[in-house]
Amino acid sequence: MTSATIDRSKTDLASHDGRDDLITGLRAVRVWGTLGWHDIRQRYRRSVLGPFWFTLSTAIMVVVLGALYSELLHQDIHEYLPFLAIGLVVWGFLSTVANEGCNAFIGSAYLIKQMRIPLTVHVCRIVWRNFVILLHSLPVVVVLLVVLQRPMGFELLLVPVALLLLFLQGVWLSAVLGVLCTRFRDIQPIVSNLIQVAFFFTPVMWSPEVLKSRAWVANYNPLYHLIELVRAPLMGRPLLWESWAWSLGMLVFGFAFAHLLMRRTRNRVPYWL
Template structure:
């Protein structure tokens, strides 16, 4: 396939700038999911809250940790983890889930990626309620570091866009990708320090965390919400990941964007 960079860039720019369409589509999907339920999108919030509280109370003694530090850590960690990983796993269905549209119309596919990322961001905002509850009840510090959550959330979104493009294309062509990704995410939930503190690994095994991309992108959201500044390394990894990821994805997108309709 000869790469078509002009077409790919035009698709990306037109998609991202047409925020009215993806803004509306993202909201609409959230509304749809929870129609006829009493709690609506807060179901995610509630179940996440119950899960995190139970984990926090039971695992704190297991780890000999103080509930007042462990519970906020797990709760905020899960909220951040869900934001990152649901963007990734839903990204697999970006194109396969929009088969009807892709086969009927010519439009910038980037709208679909933006919709997925935006939708997950909306869910994250709902889940912030649990974070606020924990912050208030367990007096988690709120300070200038807290403001760093804004660049953190945006950096995840910027990474989310290339990830949904790349995984979306791979999943459209190879239907084994979505279950594979789902599986990996499940395993990574235990490999990544969400339920345990990174320093519990001991100095000898820190590389397990250092080389984990997911740890860094989760932490740039988690640490600010706990009133701490994320490590400079985490920002470096998230920004580096965005640069490398976008570069590789654009190269692939330029070659295969026009084949997506044929793969569906």
């Protein structure tokens, strides 16, 4: 099924070049959507729960860590559990997309060498399959919000927009890391280490309020604002304009940089593999 889908779309995608690789690749939903689903099905072939293992593992992690850190940080567990759940789900998406994005082209070398399709297709394949995993983990958050009787308002209408922005952030980030890590293989372990360090500096398990006068550590952290895009509306809090500004600014700058990088290196990537 995957090969047939690619073959049907191959003619339409063959005429692209580095100037429109990002746009053409994003529009090829049929191709990267099928490839992403194929990856998920292969990973959980013959599994009873399939991707819902992510739902179960997320639930266990949230309950265990929530009970522990709510005591250590002296947080109200009714407030802390959904805060932690949303933070872990979004962080898991961002960190996995960044790590797997480093291998976006290296892992698809056999396809890149055999057929001319936009490199962005391989990037979107990674982002899409991790986005599906994100959607499988979100029910844990919904259940917590219902069980803990968290108030829900019109802010929930912002969640689909926030999720779309997360997806697009993953596209440009994976495209940039994919090109750089294909050319310079030492960048991948650097990225992995930076992500581990960034976890402790990002309000995933702790609230910015605990920093008091040092809250600027969170306010100037772009990852915090990406998490807040989803966390604030789900928890019924008003979304600060700073989070929108950071997120939209990163999106514009990121796609501009990815487009420039793709124009300069798109035809060299197959020779670096």
